[in-house]
Amino acid sequence: MKILKISFLTLALLFASVAIADVFVIANSSVQLTGAEVRDVFVGDKQLAGAVKLIPVDNANVQSQFLAKVMKVDVAKYGSIWIKKSFRDGLIPPAMKSGDAEVLDYVKKTVGAVGYVSSAPSGVTVVQKF
């Protein structure tokens, strides 16, 4: 019984930690963006920020949290949205990066890049913490 309780508490803590994980949406310093516009960027409805072409990138390690917290869709729906966008409008879906380091590096170096990471970064614009 005690083992059961411990297991339950461990699982509860695990789920809680997953549930409260933060997602930081970041952008290259060339990008002026608001938190309210993030969703549109990641479904292809917002392609430009002023004169800068936006290049959203996904983060394999944080995608599930990002989709749940920011986009309010699951992976299948997100993929479906982009395949239709690509097929109908000729848009290129966000490239998938392996993790925070790769996203951070890409966003720092790429004009117009927008991504998301799991911890507070430096050297980039933090659009919003979700």
Place this chain on the structure above:
Amino acid sequence: MLPALSKSGSLASVVALLALLTSPAMAADTAESARIRDLEQKLEHSMKMIENLASKVQQLEQAKTTPVAVAAVASSQDARIDDLQKQVSDITSARSRASDDGLPIHGFTDVGAGRSTQDNAVYGKGAKGFAVGNFDLYLTPQFGDRVKALVELNFEIGTPDSLATPQASGVGVDLERLQLGYTFADSATGWLGRFHTPYGYWNNAFHHGAQIQTAIMRPRFLDFEDKGGILPAHTTGAWLAGTIPLVGNKLGYDVYAGNAPQIIGSTLDMKMAGDFSHSTSTGFNVSFIPGDMPDLKVGLHGLRGLVHDDATTRNVTRLNMFGGYGVYNNDLLEVLTEYYYFRNEDISGSTGKHGSSAWFAQAGYNLSGFTPYVRQEKTTLDQTDNYFAGQTSGRSYQRSVLGIRYDLNLKAAVKFEINHTKQNDLGIGVSADGYNESRVQYAVRF
């Protein structure tokens, strides 16, 4: 004591006194000279020391110039490294952006089998057996931030009434889309070329993408021009499209103009290269997505244009289509419905205006990868309207569809579908043909 001295004695006394007084002075002069010499020696020694020190200081200063030079070199190297890093960054950035210039090929393909009991004088016998579906490739090259293209090629198995492949079972290639675009803003992208005509929802959302549409078959009246459709699924012309934020909601629009189709050999021909008797078709599509229900999309659409046929006495009909559609699609439920109302006008003759309609409604529900779905479709097409009378596919029908789809993964699906069709308007005195069909399809995208 001096007043006590005599005159002679006084002189001697003075001399003595002077001698007495001067002797110490002379001694003092000698001492002073020695002191001066000593001081001169010390000064000379000090000067030597100063010279030595100056020499050492000079040496030290010379020694100090080397680290300064090293620091200068290091600083120069830092600048070069910074410059190299910037160049690498620029190259990386350029490469990452240049990925847009690459040509990742996407596409769809499907295979399957089917059985049809269709048998009537207009459409003949239905096909049976295994079949290769479409092999559809599309490219989305981008040339900078705003210039882009969309090119789609479709390889398909022909049917006897196919324009692309007049020979049955032949493989035909269609240049489905060739459109060059420019993004003016988020709210406006202009395209020129051949594109999927943006009426309703299905034609532009799915088209040849068998894997991304839930069902196997398109609604028949929305099928391709050479496969049973009654509308031009493609247009060659200009198209402006965009999405406009509207108080937390989204307003989408499409306006387009292009070569009006003609009816050639009882099938709509999109006139990709223009025509001597050119006429223009125009259309619009306006959609609305509520901000608090992003899974819902409702819209209105319209299309008009002068359509000529190739009859001996050439008929000219003004195509007037107007309608609406609604789509709801979340992770579980998908509902699609489209309605088309026609009010075509006979321009070359005197039969006046003709009213016709077509619609379908489809619903599917995702149960852990299995998606059962149903669809009902119906057309009521006026056979005295030259636009429909001139098309083989312009006969009224109604069809009920039942199917199930299973998603093997995000890119592959297996579907099974049955339908019952009642084919009307087969000719005066000819009764309707009711037939059944069953199909299985294995569809992938890449």
